[in-house]
Amino acid sequence: MQSAFSTLDWLVFVSYFILLAATSTILSRTKINSSRDYFLSQNKMPMFAVAISVLATSQSAATFLGAPEYSYLYDFTFIGFYLSALLAILFVAYVLIPKYYEMSAVTVYELLEARYGESAKKQAGVMFLIGRILASGARLYIGALAISMILFSDITFVHVALSILILMIGALAYTYFGGVRSIILSDVIQAVTYIGAGIAVLIYLYYSLDNIEILKTLSEQNKLTFIDTSIDGKFSLIALLSGWLLLNIAAFGLDQDMTQRVLACKNKNEAAKSLIISILLTIPVVLLFLTIGALLYLFYMQSSIEQSFDGEKITIFMYYILNEMPEGLRGLVTVGAIAAALSSANSVLGAMASVAVEDLYRPWKLKRSQVDEYHFVKASRAAVLFFAVVLSLMAMISYFWQRYSDLSLISFALGVMAFAYTGLLGVYFSAIFTSRGNQRSVFWGLIGGFLTVLALQPYSFGVDLGFSWQIVIGTAVAFIIVQLGGEKSE
Numbered sequence: 001m002q003s004a005f006s007t008l009d010w011l012v013f014v015s016y017f018i019l020l021a022a023t024s025t026i027l028s029r030t031k032i033n034s035s036r037d038y039f040l041s042q043n044k045m046p047m048f049a050v051a052i053s054v055l056a057t058s059q060s061a062a063t064f065l066g067a068p069e070y071s072y073l074y075d076f077t078f079i080g081f082y083l084s085a086l087l088a089i090l091f092v093a094y095v096l097i098p099k100y101y102e103m104s105a106v107t108v109y110e111l112l113e114a115r116y117g118e119s120a121k122k123q124a125g126v127m128f129l130i131g132r133i134l135a136s137g138a139r140l141y142i143g144a145l146a147i148s149m150i151l152f153s154d155i156t157f158v159h160v161a162l163s164i165l166i167l168m169i170g171a172l173a174y175t176y177f178g179g180v181r182s183i184i185l186s187d188v189i190q191a192v193t194y195i196g197a198g199i200a201v202l203i204y205l206y207y208s209l210d211n212i213e214i215l216k217t218l219s220e221q222n223k224l225t226f227i228d229t230s231i232d233g234k235f236s237l238i239a240l241l242s243g244w245l246l247l248n249i250a251a252f253g254l255d256q257d258m259t260q261r262v263l264a265c266k267n268k269n270e271a272a273k274s275l276i277i278s279i280l281l282t283i284p285v286v287l288l289f290l291t292i293g294a295l296l297y298l299f300y301m302q303s304s305i306e307q308s309f310d311g312e313k314i315t316i317f318m319y320y321i322l323n324e325m326p327e328g329l330r331g332l333v334t335v336g337a338i339a340a341a342l343s344s345a346n347s348v349l350g351a352m353a354s355v356a357v358e359d360l361y362r363p364w365k366l367k368r369s370q371v372d373e374y375h376f377v378k379a380s381r382a383a384v385l386f387f388a389v390v391l392s393l394m395a396m397i398s399y400f401w402q403r404y405s406d407l408s409l410i411s412f413a414l415g416v417m418a419f420a421y422t423g424l425l426g427v428y429f430s431a432i433f434t435s436r437g438n439q440r441s442v443f444w445g446l447i448g449g450f451l452t453v454l455a456l457q458p459y460s461f462g463v464d465l466g467f468s469w470q471i472v473i474g475t476a477v478a479f480i481i482v483q484l485g486g487e488k489s490e
Helices: 007-027 035-043 047-058 061-073 077-102 110-116 118-152 157-208 214-220 243-253 268-299 316-323 329-368 373-404 409-433 439-455 467-483
Strands: none
Touching: 007 157, 007 329, 035 157, 035 329, 035 373, 047 157, 047 268, 047 329, 061 077, 061 118, 061 268, 061 316, 061 329, 077 110, 077 243, 077 268, 077 409, 110 118, 110 409, 110 439, 118 157, 118 316, 118 329, 118 373, 118 409, 118 439, 157 268, 157 329, 157 373, 214 268, 243 409, 243 467, 268 316, 316 329, 329 373, 409 439, 409 467, 439 467
16 A cells, blocks of 8 residues: 655646645635525626536546546446437426516426425425535545545544535635635636546556557457446436436526526526537546546556445545556545546535525515515525534534444435435426426425335335436425325315
8 A cells, every 4th residue: 555645746736736726716706695695606707617507417436436436446437428418408407497487487396385385395495405414425435435445544533524514615716705716616616626636547547558559458358338228227328318307407406506606697598508518528537537447447447446435335436546557646546536526526515505595595584574685695605604613513424324233324315315316316306397286285295295205215225226216206206295185275
Protein backbone atom coordinates (compact mmCIF):
# COMPACT_ATOMS: atom_id res chain seq x y z
CA MET A 1 0.00 0.00 0.00
CA GLN A 2 1.35 3.42 -0.89
CA SER A 3 2.23 5.87 1.84
CA ALA A 4 0.28 9.07 2.39
CA PHE A 5 0.49 12.01 0.00
CA SER A 6 3.82 13.08 -1.43
CA THR A 7 4.88 16.73 -1.49
CA LEU A 8 3.74 17.04 -5.11
CA ASP A 9 0.35 15.53 -4.25
CA TRP A 10 -0.12 18.00 -1.40
CA LEU A 11 0.86 20.84 -3.74
CA VAL A 12 -1.91 19.83 -6.18
CA PHE A 13 -4.35 19.42 -3.28
CA VAL A 14 -3.59 22.82 -1.70
CA SER A 15 -3.67 24.55 -5.12
CA TYR A 16 -7.17 23.17 -5.68
CA PHE A 17 -8.41 24.54 -2.36
CA ILE A 18 -6.83 27.93 -3.08
CA LEU A 19 -8.82 27.87 -6.33
CA LEU A 20 -11.97 26.97 -4.36
CA ALA A 21 -11.40 29.82 -1.91
CA ALA A 22 -10.75 32.38 -4.66
CA THR A 23 -13.67 31.38 -6.87
CA SER A 24 -16.12 31.09 -3.96
CA THR A 25 -15.21 34.64 -2.89
CA ILE A 26 -15.69 35.98 -6.42
CA LEU A 27 -18.93 34.11 -7.09
CA SER A 28 -20.46 35.15 -3.77
CA ARG A 29 -20.30 38.83 -4.72
CA THR A 30 -23.87 39.11 -5.95
CA LYS A 31 -26.75 41.21 -4.65
CA ILE A 32 -29.62 39.10 -3.35
CA ASN A 33 -32.87 40.85 -2.44
CA SER A 34 -35.28 37.93 -2.18
CA SER A 35 -35.34 34.19 -1.63
CA ARG A 36 -36.30 33.85 -5.30
CA ASP A 37 -33.03 35.61 -6.22
CA TYR A 38 -31.20 33.23 -3.87
CA PHE A 39 -32.76 30.07 -5.28
CA LEU A 40 -33.27 31.03 -8.97
CA SER A 41 -30.87 33.95 -9.57
CA GLN A 42 -33.62 36.09 -11.16
CA ASN A 43 -33.90 33.50 -13.97
CA LYS A 44 -30.75 34.90 -15.58
CA MET A 45 -28.40 31.90 -15.57
CA PRO A 46 -26.69 31.08 -18.91
CA MET A 47 -28.16 28.00 -20.56
CA PHE A 48 -24.81 26.27 -21.16
CA ALA A 49 -23.65 26.84 -17.56
CA VAL A 50 -26.90 25.26 -16.34
CA ALA A 51 -26.29 22.28 -18.64
CA ILE A 52 -22.80 21.74 -17.17
CA SER A 53 -24.24 22.12 -13.66
CA VAL A 54 -26.86 19.42 -14.31
CA LEU A 55 -24.09 17.17 -15.67
CA ALA A 56 -22.00 17.77 -12.53
CA THR A 57 -24.94 17.19 -10.19
CA SER A 58 -25.91 13.93 -11.88
CA GLN A 59 -22.39 12.62 -11.20
CA SER A 60 -20.95 12.04 -7.71
CA ALA A 61 -17.99 10.42 -5.99
CA ALA A 62 -19.96 7.16 -6.15
CA THR A 63 -20.20 7.52 -9.96
CA PHE A 64 -16.56 8.60 -10.20
CA LEU A 65 -15.53 5.30 -8.58
CA GLY A 66 -18.56 3.15 -9.49
CA ALA A 67 -18.63 3.44 -13.29
CA PRO A 68 -15.08 1.99 -13.67
CA GLU A 69 -16.07 -0.81 -11.28
CA TYR A 70 -19.03 -1.81 -13.49
CA SER A 71 -17.02 -2.05 -16.72
CA TYR A 72 -14.18 -3.81 -14.88
CA LEU A 73 -16.57 -6.51 -13.67
CA TYR A 74 -18.93 -6.63 -16.66
CA ASP A 75 -19.01 -4.52 -19.84
CA PHE A 76 -20.29 -1.18 -21.17
CA THR A 77 -24.05 -1.86 -20.81
CA PHE A 78 -24.24 0.65 -17.94
CA ILE A 79 -24.25 3.36 -20.62
CA GLY A 80 -27.81 2.25 -21.41
CA PHE A 81 -28.95 3.96 -18.20
CA TYR A 82 -27.94 7.32 -19.71
CA LEU A 83 -29.54 6.54 -23.07
CA SER A 84 -32.72 5.92 -21.07
CA ALA A 85 -32.08 9.25 -19.35
CA LEU A 86 -32.03 10.96 -22.77
CA LEU A 87 -35.60 9.74 -23.44
CA ALA A 88 -36.66 10.79 -19.93
CA ILE A 89 -35.18 14.26 -20.40
CA LEU A 90 -37.18 14.79 -23.59
CA PHE A 91 -40.36 14.10 -21.59
CA VAL A 92 -39.26 16.41 -18.76
CA ALA A 93 -38.16 19.17 -21.15
CA TYR A 94 -41.38 19.29 -23.17
CA VAL A 95 -44.04 18.21 -20.65
CA LEU A 96 -42.95 19.19 -17.13
CA ILE A 97 -40.66 22.19 -17.62
CA PRO A 98 -43.31 24.27 -19.50
CA LYS A 99 -45.74 23.70 -16.62
CA TYR A 100 -43.18 24.88 -14.06
CA TYR A 101 -42.47 28.04 -16.05
CA GLU A 102 -46.16 28.79 -16.60
CA MET A 103 -46.60 29.12 -12.84
CA SER A 104 -43.18 30.79 -12.20
CA ALA A 105 -42.36 27.98 -9.78
CA VAL A 106 -39.43 28.18 -7.38
CA THR A 107 -39.78 24.47 -6.51
CA VAL A 108 -41.21 21.64 -8.57
CA TYR A 109 -43.71 20.78 -5.83
CA GLU A 110 -45.67 23.99 -6.45
CA LEU A 111 -47.32 22.15 -9.34
CA LEU A 112 -48.99 19.87 -6.82
CA GLU A 113 -50.23 22.89 -4.87
CA ALA A 114 -51.90 24.28 -8.00
CA ARG A 115 -53.50 20.90 -8.72
CA TYR A 116 -54.34 19.47 -5.31
CA GLY A 117 -53.82 22.19 -2.72
CA GLU A 118 -51.14 23.39 -0.31
CA SER A 119 -50.94 20.21 1.78
CA ALA A 120 -50.01 18.14 -1.30
CA LYS A 121 -47.03 20.44 -1.91
CA LYS A 122 -45.96 20.14 1.73
CA GLN A 123 -46.28 16.34 1.74
CA ALA A 124 -44.14 15.98 -1.40
CA GLY A 125 -41.60 18.44 0.02
CA VAL A 126 -41.31 16.55 3.31
CA MET A 127 -40.83 13.24 1.45
CA PHE A 128 -38.10 14.86 -0.65
CA LEU A 129 -36.32 16.20 2.46
CA ILE A 130 -36.41 12.88 4.33
CA GLY A 131 -35.16 10.95 1.31
CA ARG A 132 -32.43 13.48 0.60
CA ILE A 133 -31.13 13.49 4.18
CA LEU A 134 -30.66 9.72 4.04
CA ALA A 135 -29.47 9.42 0.44
CA SER A 136 -27.22 12.49 0.29
CA GLY A 137 -25.83 11.82 3.77
CA ALA A 138 -24.79 8.36 2.60
CA ARG A 139 -23.28 9.75 -0.62
CA LEU A 140 -21.33 12.28 1.43
CA TYR A 141 -20.01 9.42 3.57
CA ILE A 142 -18.93 7.42 0.48
CA GLY A 143 -17.04 10.44 -0.89
CA ALA A 144 -15.41 11.09 2.50
CA LEU A 145 -14.42 7.43 2.84
CA ALA A 146 -12.58 7.58 -0.47
CA ILE A 147 -10.85 10.85 0.42
CA SER A 148 -9.78 9.53 3.85
CA MET A 149 -8.20 6.45 2.21
CA ILE A 150 -6.18 8.61 -0.17
CA LEU A 151 -5.30 11.54 2.09
CA PHE A 152 -4.65 9.76 5.39
CA SER A 153 -4.07 6.14 4.32
CA ASP A 154 -6.70 4.94 6.81
CA ILE A 155 -10.45 5.04 7.51
CA THR A 156 -10.54 5.83 11.22
CA PHE A 157 -13.59 7.79 12.34
CA VAL A 158 -11.54 10.92 13.04
CA HIS A 159 -10.12 11.04 9.51
CA VAL A 160 -13.44 10.14 7.84
CA ALA A 161 -15.16 12.87 9.90
CA LEU A 162 -12.43 15.33 8.88
CA SER A 163 -12.98 14.38 5.23
CA ILE A 164 -16.73 14.95 5.67
CA LEU A 165 -16.01 18.42 7.06
CA ILE A 166 -13.62 19.20 4.18
CA LEU A 167 -16.38 18.40 1.69
CA MET A 168 -19.09 20.26 3.58
CA ILE A 169 -17.01 23.40 4.13
CA GLY A 170 -16.21 23.41 0.41
CA ALA A 171 -19.93 23.08 -0.41
CA LEU A 172 -20.88 25.85 2.04
CA ALA A 173 -18.25 28.19 0.60
CA TYR A 174 -20.24 28.32 -2.64
CA THR A 175 -23.80 27.86 -1.43
CA TYR A 176 -24.19 30.06 1.66
CA PHE A 177 -23.68 33.56 0.24
CA GLY A 178 -24.27 33.24 -3.49
CA GLY A 179 -27.15 30.76 -3.67
CA VAL A 180 -27.90 28.96 -6.92
CA ARG A 181 -25.75 31.33 -9.01
CA SER A 182 -22.62 30.30 -7.12
CA ILE A 183 -23.68 26.64 -7.19
CA ILE A 184 -24.15 26.59 -10.97
CA LEU A 185 -20.94 28.46 -11.81
CA SER A 186 -18.90 26.44 -9.31
CA ASP A 187 -20.26 23.23 -10.83
CA VAL A 188 -18.60 24.24 -14.09
CA ILE A 189 -15.25 24.36 -12.22
CA GLN A 190 -15.92 21.00 -10.52
CA ALA A 191 -16.94 19.33 -13.81
CA VAL A 192 -13.77 20.52 -15.56
CA THR A 193 -11.71 19.28 -12.58
CA TYR A 194 -13.02 15.73 -12.35
CA ILE A 195 -13.31 15.24 -16.12
CA GLY A 196 -9.74 16.48 -16.46
CA ALA A 197 -8.62 14.02 -13.78
CA GLY A 198 -10.41 11.21 -15.62
CA ILE A 199 -8.74 12.08 -18.92
CA ALA A 200 -5.31 12.17 -17.23
CA VAL A 201 -5.88 8.71 -15.72
CA LEU A 202 -7.08 7.34 -19.07
CA ILE A 203 -3.96 8.58 -20.86
CA TYR A 204 -1.64 7.22 -18.15
CA LEU A 205 -3.40 3.83 -18.17
CA TYR A 206 -3.35 3.65 -21.96
CA TYR A 207 0.43 4.07 -22.10
CA SER A 208 0.83 1.53 -19.28
CA LEU A 209 -0.65 -1.10 -21.63
CA ASP A 210 1.74 -0.66 -24.54
CA ASN A 211 2.21 -4.42 -25.03
CA ILE A 212 -1.51 -5.27 -25.17
CA GLU A 213 -3.84 -5.13 -28.18
CA ILE A 214 -6.56 -3.31 -26.28
CA LEU A 215 -9.63 -3.60 -28.53
CA LYS A 216 -8.87 -7.16 -29.63
CA THR A 217 -8.34 -8.39 -26.06
CA LEU A 218 -11.44 -6.63 -24.73
CA SER A 219 -13.50 -8.09 -27.56
CA GLU A 220 -12.19 -11.60 -26.87
CA GLN A 221 -13.15 -11.16 -23.20
CA ASN A 222 -16.70 -9.98 -24.15
CA LYS A 223 -16.09 -6.60 -22.51
CA LEU A 224 -17.27 -4.42 -25.40
CA THR A 225 -21.01 -5.09 -25.18
CA PHE A 226 -23.01 -1.84 -25.13
CA ILE A 227 -26.61 -3.07 -25.48
CA ASP A 228 -28.07 -5.80 -23.25
CA THR A 229 -30.66 -7.72 -25.29
CA SER A 230 -31.39 -10.26 -22.55
CA ILE A 231 -34.75 -10.45 -20.76
CA ASP A 232 -33.61 -10.16 -17.16
CA GLY A 233 -30.39 -8.10 -17.37
CA LYS A 234 -30.03 -5.14 -14.99
CA PHE A 235 -29.69 -2.73 -17.92
CA SER A 236 -31.62 -4.73 -20.55
CA LEU A 237 -33.65 -2.87 -23.17
CA ILE A 238 -36.85 -3.81 -21.34
CA ALA A 239 -35.53 -2.41 -18.06
CA LEU A 240 -34.22 0.75 -19.77
CA LEU A 241 -37.62 1.48 -21.36
CA SER A 242 -39.61 0.81 -18.18
CA GLY A 243 -38.25 1.20 -14.65
CA TRP A 244 -35.05 3.09 -15.46
CA LEU A 245 -37.00 5.45 -17.74
CA LEU A 246 -39.40 6.23 -14.89
CA LEU A 247 -36.50 6.66 -12.48
CA ASN A 248 -34.84 9.17 -14.79
CA ILE A 249 -38.08 11.12 -15.30
CA ALA A 250 -38.30 11.45 -11.52
CA ALA A 251 -34.61 12.33 -11.09
CA PHE A 252 -34.56 15.06 -13.75
CA GLY A 253 -38.12 16.38 -13.44
CA LEU A 254 -39.50 15.72 -9.96
CA ASP A 255 -36.41 16.03 -7.76
CA GLN A 256 -35.70 19.61 -6.67
CA ASP A 257 -32.01 18.74 -6.36
CA MET A 258 -31.68 18.32 -10.12
CA THR A 259 -34.46 20.62 -11.34
CA GLN A 260 -33.65 23.75 -9.32
CA ARG A 261 -30.89 24.95 -11.59
CA VAL A 262 -33.02 24.31 -14.71
CA LEU A 263 -35.68 26.65 -13.25
CA ALA A 264 -32.99 29.37 -13.08
CA CYS A 265 -32.88 29.68 -16.89
CA LYS A 266 -34.36 32.70 -18.68
CA ASN A 267 -37.35 30.82 -20.11
CA LYS A 268 -38.75 27.34 -20.73
CA ASN A 269 -37.00 26.99 -24.08
CA GLU A 270 -33.55 27.62 -22.64
CA ALA A 271 -34.39 25.32 -19.73
CA ALA A 272 -35.34 22.53 -22.15
CA LYS A 273 -32.14 23.05 -24.15
CA SER A 274 -29.99 22.99 -21.00
CA LEU A 275 -31.41 19.60 -20.00
CA ILE A 276 -30.91 18.06 -23.45
CA ILE A 277 -27.36 19.42 -23.76
CA SER A 278 -26.53 18.17 -20.26
CA ILE A 279 -27.35 14.55 -21.08
CA LEU A 280 -25.57 14.75 -24.47
CA LEU A 281 -22.46 15.86 -22.55
CA THR A 282 -22.95 13.32 -19.75
CA ILE A 283 -22.91 10.29 -22.08
CA PRO A 284 -19.26 10.77 -23.23
CA VAL A 285 -18.20 11.56 -19.63
CA VAL A 286 -19.67 8.24 -18.43
CA LEU A 287 -18.02 6.47 -21.38
CA LEU A 288 -14.70 7.99 -20.22
CA PHE A 289 -14.99 6.37 -16.79
CA LEU A 290 -16.31 3.09 -18.22
CA THR A 291 -13.24 3.01 -20.48
CA ILE A 292 -11.01 3.49 -17.43
CA GLY A 293 -12.64 0.40 -15.90
CA ALA A 294 -12.08 -1.64 -19.07
CA LEU A 295 -8.40 -0.66 -19.16
CA LEU A 296 -8.08 -1.55 -15.47
CA TYR A 297 -9.41 -5.00 -16.36
CA LEU A 298 -6.54 -5.38 -18.84
CA PHE A 299 -4.03 -3.94 -16.37
CA TYR A 300 -4.93 -6.51 -13.68
CA MET A 301 -5.94 -9.36 -16.01
CA GLN A 302 -3.05 -11.62 -15.04
CA SER A 303 -2.94 -10.53 -11.39
CA SER A 304 -4.58 -11.87 -8.26
CA ILE A 305 -5.65 -8.89 -6.15
CA GLU A 306 -7.74 -8.37 -3.06
CA GLN A 307 -9.99 -5.32 -3.39
CA SER A 308 -10.04 -4.30 0.25
CA PHE A 309 -8.67 -1.62 2.54
CA ASP A 310 -8.62 -2.12 6.33
CA GLY A 311 -11.32 -4.75 5.88
CA GLU A 312 -13.45 -2.38 3.75
CA LYS A 313 -14.30 -3.56 0.23
CA ILE A 314 -13.12 -0.96 -2.29
CA THR A 315 -13.63 -0.43 -6.02
CA ILE A 316 -10.94 -1.36 -8.53
CA PHE A 317 -10.35 2.32 -9.33
CA MET A 318 -9.74 3.08 -5.65
CA TYR A 319 -7.38 0.08 -5.44
CA TYR A 320 -5.48 1.44 -8.45
CA ILE A 321 -5.30 4.93 -6.94
CA LEU A 322 -3.94 3.58 -3.65
CA ASN A 323 -1.43 1.11 -5.11
CA GLU A 324 -0.33 2.10 -8.60
CA MET A 325 -0.82 5.80 -9.20
CA PRO A 326 2.31 7.98 -9.41
CA GLU A 327 2.73 11.11 -7.30
CA GLY A 328 1.15 14.20 -8.76
CA LEU A 329 -1.47 12.20 -10.64
CA ARG A 330 -2.64 10.79 -7.30
CA GLY A 331 -3.19 14.33 -6.04
CA LEU A 332 -5.05 15.25 -9.23
CA VAL A 333 -7.36 12.23 -8.92
CA THR A 334 -8.00 13.12 -5.27
CA VAL A 335 -9.19 16.60 -6.16
CA GLY A 336 -11.21 14.99 -8.97
CA ALA A 337 -13.02 12.83 -6.41
CA ILE A 338 -13.53 15.87 -4.16
CA ALA A 339 -14.89 17.86 -7.12
CA ALA A 340 -17.37 15.08 -7.96
CA ALA A 341 -18.52 14.95 -4.33
CA LEU A 342 -18.70 18.77 -4.01
CA SER A 343 -20.87 19.15 -7.11
CA SER A 344 -23.46 16.91 -5.47
CA ALA A 345 -23.12 18.36 -1.95
CA ASN A 346 -23.52 22.04 -2.80
CA SER A 347 -26.53 21.45 -5.05
CA VAL A 348 -28.40 19.38 -2.45
CA LEU A 349 -27.91 22.11 0.17
CA GLY A 350 -29.54 24.65 -2.15
CA ALA A 351 -32.33 22.27 -3.14
CA MET A 352 -33.22 21.24 0.42
CA ALA A 353 -33.15 24.86 1.60
CA SER A 354 -35.46 25.94 -1.25
CA VAL A 355 -38.06 23.29 -0.40
CA ALA A 356 -37.84 23.98 3.34
CA VAL A 357 -38.20 27.76 2.94
CA GLU A 358 -40.51 28.13 -0.08
CA ASP A 359 -42.81 25.13 0.40
CA LEU A 360 -42.87 24.82 4.20
CA TYR A 361 -41.63 27.90 6.08
CA ARG A 362 -42.90 30.80 3.90
CA PRO A 363 -46.61 29.77 3.93
CA TRP A 364 -46.42 29.12 7.68
CA LYS A 365 -44.71 32.43 8.45
CA LEU A 366 -46.96 34.60 6.26
CA LYS A 367 -50.08 33.20 7.89
CA ARG A 368 -48.81 34.41 11.28
CA SER A 369 -47.13 37.73 10.56
CA GLN A 370 -46.10 40.11 7.81
CA VAL A 371 -42.34 40.22 7.22
CA ASP A 372 -40.20 41.81 4.52
CA GLU A 373 -38.69 39.71 1.76
CA TYR A 374 -35.17 39.90 3.16
CA HIS A 375 -36.40 37.88 6.14
CA PHE A 376 -36.69 34.91 3.76
CA VAL A 377 -33.18 35.51 2.39
CA LYS A 378 -31.83 35.17 5.94
CA ALA A 379 -34.08 32.13 6.47
CA SER A 380 -32.70 30.57 3.27
CA ARG A 381 -29.10 30.94 4.44
CA ALA A 382 -30.02 29.60 7.86
CA ALA A 383 -31.63 26.59 6.15
CA VAL A 384 -28.45 25.95 4.13
CA LEU A 385 -26.42 25.91 7.37
CA PHE A 386 -28.97 23.67 9.08
CA PHE A 387 -28.94 21.08 6.32
CA ALA A 388 -25.13 21.19 6.12
CA VAL A 389 -25.06 20.12 9.78
CA VAL A 390 -27.79 17.48 9.30
CA LEU A 391 -26.11 15.92 6.24
CA SER A 392 -22.72 15.88 7.99
CA LEU A 393 -24.26 14.12 11.00
CA MET A 394 -26.03 11.64 8.71
CA ALA A 395 -22.70 10.91 6.98
CA MET A 396 -21.04 10.30 10.36
CA ILE A 397 -23.91 8.05 11.49
CA SER A 398 -23.39 6.09 8.27
CA TYR A 399 -19.85 5.30 9.41
CA PHE A 400 -21.08 3.44 12.49
CA TRP A 401 -24.24 1.99 10.95
CA GLN A 402 -22.32 0.35 8.14
CA ARG A 403 -20.01 -1.35 10.64
CA TYR A 404 -22.44 -2.42 13.36
CA SER A 405 -25.68 -3.19 11.52
CA ASP A 406 -26.61 -6.27 9.49
CA LEU A 407 -28.62 -3.97 7.21
CA SER A 408 -26.39 -2.03 4.84
CA LEU A 409 -27.29 1.60 5.41
CA ILE A 410 -25.54 2.55 2.18
CA SER A 411 -27.53 0.14 0.02
CA PHE A 412 -30.75 1.33 1.62
CA ALA A 413 -29.97 5.03 1.73
CA LEU A 414 -28.78 5.25 -1.87
CA GLY A 415 -32.11 3.75 -2.92
CA VAL A 416 -34.26 5.94 -0.69
CA MET A 417 -34.78 8.61 -3.33
CA ALA A 418 -35.91 5.90 -5.73
CA PHE A 419 -38.37 4.75 -3.06
CA ALA A 420 -39.70 8.31 -2.81
CA TYR A 421 -39.71 8.67 -6.60
CA THR A 422 -42.40 6.00 -7.11
CA GLY A 423 -44.90 7.94 -5.02
CA LEU A 424 -44.01 11.20 -6.75
CA LEU A 425 -44.32 9.60 -10.19
CA GLY A 426 -47.78 8.22 -9.40
CA VAL A 427 -48.93 11.59 -8.03
CA TYR A 428 -47.51 13.67 -10.90
CA PHE A 429 -48.86 11.36 -13.60
CA SER A 430 -52.28 11.67 -11.96
CA ALA A 431 -51.96 15.46 -11.81
CA ILE A 432 -50.83 15.86 -15.41
CA PHE A 433 -52.80 13.21 -17.29
CA THR A 434 -56.04 12.85 -15.29
CA SER A 435 -58.57 14.99 -13.43
CA ARG A 436 -58.78 12.62 -10.47
CA GLY A 437 -57.18 12.70 -7.04
CA ASN A 438 -57.40 14.89 -3.94
CA GLN A 439 -55.22 15.92 -1.02
CA ARG A 440 -55.93 12.77 0.98
CA SER A 441 -55.31 10.36 -1.91
CA VAL A 442 -52.08 12.24 -2.79
CA PHE A 443 -50.80 11.64 0.73
CA TRP A 444 -51.60 7.92 0.61
CA GLY A 445 -50.21 7.68 -2.94
CA LEU A 446 -46.84 9.03 -1.76
CA ILE A 447 -46.81 6.60 1.18
CA GLY A 448 -48.08 3.69 -0.93
CA GLY A 449 -45.34 4.04 -3.54
CA PHE A 450 -42.62 4.15 -0.90
CA LEU A 451 -43.97 1.16 1.03
CA THR A 452 -44.44 -0.91 -2.13
CA VAL A 453 -40.78 -0.58 -3.12
CA LEU A 454 -39.73 -1.21 0.48
CA ALA A 455 -41.82 -4.39 0.57
CA LEU A 456 -40.18 -5.59 -2.65
CA GLN A 457 -36.65 -5.39 -1.18
CA PRO A 458 -34.85 -8.72 -0.48
CA TYR A 459 -34.30 -7.71 3.15
CA SER A 460 -38.07 -7.15 3.71
CA PHE A 461 -39.88 -10.32 2.56
CA GLY A 462 -37.16 -12.05 0.56
CA VAL A 463 -38.60 -10.92 -2.80
CA ASP A 464 -35.95 -11.06 -5.53
CA LEU A 465 -37.18 -8.63 -8.17
CA GLY A 466 -35.10 -6.34 -10.38
CA PHE A 467 -35.00 -2.73 -9.20
CA SER A 468 -36.46 -1.40 -12.45
CA TRP A 469 -39.53 -3.61 -11.95
CA GLN A 470 -39.82 -2.36 -8.37
CA ILE A 471 -40.05 1.19 -9.76
CA VAL A 472 -42.75 0.19 -12.26
CA ILE A 473 -44.86 -1.60 -9.64
CA GLY A 474 -44.41 1.14 -7.02
CA THR A 475 -45.42 3.85 -9.52
CA ALA A 476 -48.47 1.86 -10.61
CA VAL A 477 -49.59 1.36 -6.99
CA ALA A 478 -49.16 5.08 -6.20
CA PHE A 479 -51.05 6.09 -9.36
CA ILE A 480 -53.97 3.75 -8.55
CA ILE A 481 -54.18 5.02 -4.97
CA VAL A 482 -54.34 8.67 -6.15
CA GLN A 483 -57.00 7.76 -8.72
CA LEU A 484 -59.18 6.25 -5.97
CA GLY A 485 -59.50 9.76 -4.54
CA GLY A 486 -61.99 10.75 -7.19
CA GLU A 487 -62.29 14.24 -8.68
CA LYS A 488 -60.52 17.12 -6.94
CA SER A 489 -63.83 18.97 -6.51
CA GLU A 490 -65.13 16.14 -4.38
